[in-house]
Amino acid sequence: MAVKRQYEDYPYPPRDPKDESTRLIEGSPSHLDEVNHYLYGGAQDFTVPFRALVAGGGTGDAAIMLAQHLTDRGDQGSVTYLDLSTASRDVAEVRADARGLTNIEFLTGSLLDLPEMDLDPFDYIDCCGVLHHLEEPEKGLAALAACLAEGGGMGLMVYATLGRTGVYPVQNALKTLTAGENTSQQVETAKKLIKDLPATNWLSKNTLVGDHKRGEDAALYDLLLHPRDRSYLVGELLEFLEGSGLGPAAFIEPVRYNPDIFLQDKVLIKKARALEFGARAALAENLAGTLKTHTVYAKRAPEHSSCIARFEPHMIPILKDRNPDILARALKQQSVLKVSFDGDGLSLPVPQGGEGFVELIDGQRRLSDIQKCLSLNWQRFRETAMPTYKLLTDLNLMWLRAG
Numbered sequence: 499m500a501v502k503r504q505y506e507d508y509p510y511p512p513r514d515p516k517d518e519s520t521r522l523i524e525g526s527p528s529h530l531d532e533v534n535h536y537l538y539g540g541a542q543d544f545t546v547p548f549r550a551l552v553a554g555g556g557t558g559d560a561a562i563m564l565a566q567h568l569t570d571r572g573d574q575g576s577v578t579y580l581d582l583s584t585a586s587r588d589v590a591e592v593r594a595d596a597r598g599l600t601n602i603e604f605l606t607g608s609l610l611d612l613p614e615m616d617l618d619p620f621d622y623i624d625c626c627g628v629l630h631h632l633e634e635p636e637k638g639l640a641a642l643a644a645c646l647a648e649g650g651g652m653g654l655m656v657y658a659t660l661g662r663t664g665v666y667p668v669q670n671a672l673k674t675l676t677a678g679e680n681t682s683q684q685v686e687t688a689k690k691l692i693k694d695l696p697a698t699n700w701l702s703k704n705t706l707v708g709d710h711k712r713g714e715d716a717a718l719y720d721l722l723l724h725p726r727d728r729s730y731l732v733g734e735l736l737e738f739l740e741g742s743g744l745g746p747a748a749f750i751e752p753v754r755y756n757p758d759i760f761l762q763d764k765v766l767i768k769k770a771r772a773l774e775f776g777a778r779a780a781l782a783e784n785l786a787g788t789l790k791t792h793t794v795y796a797k798r799a800p801e802h803s804s805c806i807a808r809f810e811p812h813m814i815p816i817l818k819d820r821n822p823d824i825l826a827r828a829l830k831q832q833s834v835l836k837v838s839f840d841g842d843g844l845s846l847p848v849p850q851g852g853e854g855f856v857e858l859i860d861g862q863r864r865l866s867d868i869q870k871c872l873s874l875n876w877q878r879f880r881e882t883a884m885p886t887y888k889l890l891t892d893l894n895l896m897w898l899r900a901g
Contacts (some may be wrong), residue, residue, distance in 0.1 A: 500726070501726055504583075504681060504723075504725065505582065505583035506583050506584065506585045507682070507877065509585045509588075509589050510585060510717070510719075511556065511559070514595065515592040515595075518562075518871070522563065524563050526750045527624060527750060527793055527794075527795060528550075528622075529818075530571070531567075531816050531897045533653065533795075534897070535623055536651075536748045536750075536807075537797060542621075544568060545737075547576075548575040548576075548621050549566070549576055549619070549647070550576070550620060550624065551577075551578045551624070552625075553623060553624065554581055554628030555590055556581060556588075556590070558579070558590030559626045560626060561577050561594070561624075562590070562599070566597060566599065567603045568603060568891040572774060573601070576602070577603070578617065581606065582606070587606055591604055591605070595658060599873045610637060612641045612645050612746055613645065619645060620645055620646060620650060621646055622651060622652070623642050623650070623653070625638075625652065625655075626655035627656075629654065629656055630656045630746075631727060632730050633726060633751075636691030639739070639742045640741075643742040643744060649804075651797040651805070653793070653796075653894065654794050654795075654871075655791055655794075656738075657732050658729055658731070658790055659730060660741070660783060660786075661756040662729055663701070665701060668701045668722055669723070669727065672722055672865075681723075684714050688719075688723055695761075702709065705841055706840050707721070710722055715762040726745050731783065732779045733776065735792055735794065740793075743799060745797065745800065745803065746795070747803075748806060752891065752894065753844070753892035754782065754842070757781040758771065759846065760786075768858070788840050789840075808898070809865065809883075809884060811834035812864055812901050813864065813865050814862065814863065814898065815896055816896065816898070816899060817890075822857055822858070822859045822860070826852075827853070829848050829852045829853045829886065834846065835847075842845070846889060848889070849889060852883070852885065852889070855872070855882070859896075868883075
């Protein structure tokens, strides 16, 4: 099997287990506070048994992050790692050992076989960078959905079409030029081709895609030599989810799927705001043109539409970077917050007075506690804090959990 052979020869992403002593790789999806916010209304209790599956675990990033987060919250959570590649699994296991994690079960196999593996249902499933490499992605997603516990959810990542402009013509060229070669020979051929690509080639023009320039053979192979690879537009992804009875809770980062930030004309903004969730996200994708991947949290329909945490008195706000002072200072000193995603620069207006709210976020105070510290009634506090809350949640910098 060509896909399995690729990841045996080039485990991806490249990771050195020695680095576990100095850092924990965290990201989206599957940061546990993020999962709680988007899939469980902030109300999930991770001190009771919680089962997570990482389908297509690779060299272990998601499995290690989830296992560490669950360990930090008690000893009841567990993670099941599943991947075709024994070489990738070996890296993930050594990383887990380096951290002393004992709550990961390592399995070798295909996610397509999950329904026959006689595993208990999972409360959460992570599947990133996998479904778009399957011959029949629909069967893969259906297999995952069949293993999802009642009320459970998924964090998925698939390739996005527009930001990968130029990738697929070069993939096609390399299929012709590398016919009959082994994986190492294919890498050398790809390096020669990349060096000689004309400036008119769309991959040469696409400054968003840089895996082939990092000097990592595994990254180059995954981008340009993968034997099976497809991408999705927003509309296609939503249809893909719907085919397995799922719906989107949120795209990450939410701000990137908000067409308002790409529009200036008030009439056009009004038209955009009248669209339903999926159409708005698709419009934003077409306006930006820079999305390389889609990260989405999903649950079974129709519960996907009401599972995100809400701004209510008993909820505890959590900052992603756990540094309220720096964030509060930035909000106070700037009228416009400039952010960049894959070269897509955005300028977002900073609400007035938000620094006072942010300064009081310590991961322990409820919103009602912060309200009292600011000597405001709930209605006035909500009016004052909500714009800042929306800005930061749109950027995926703040989450809520039940207190």
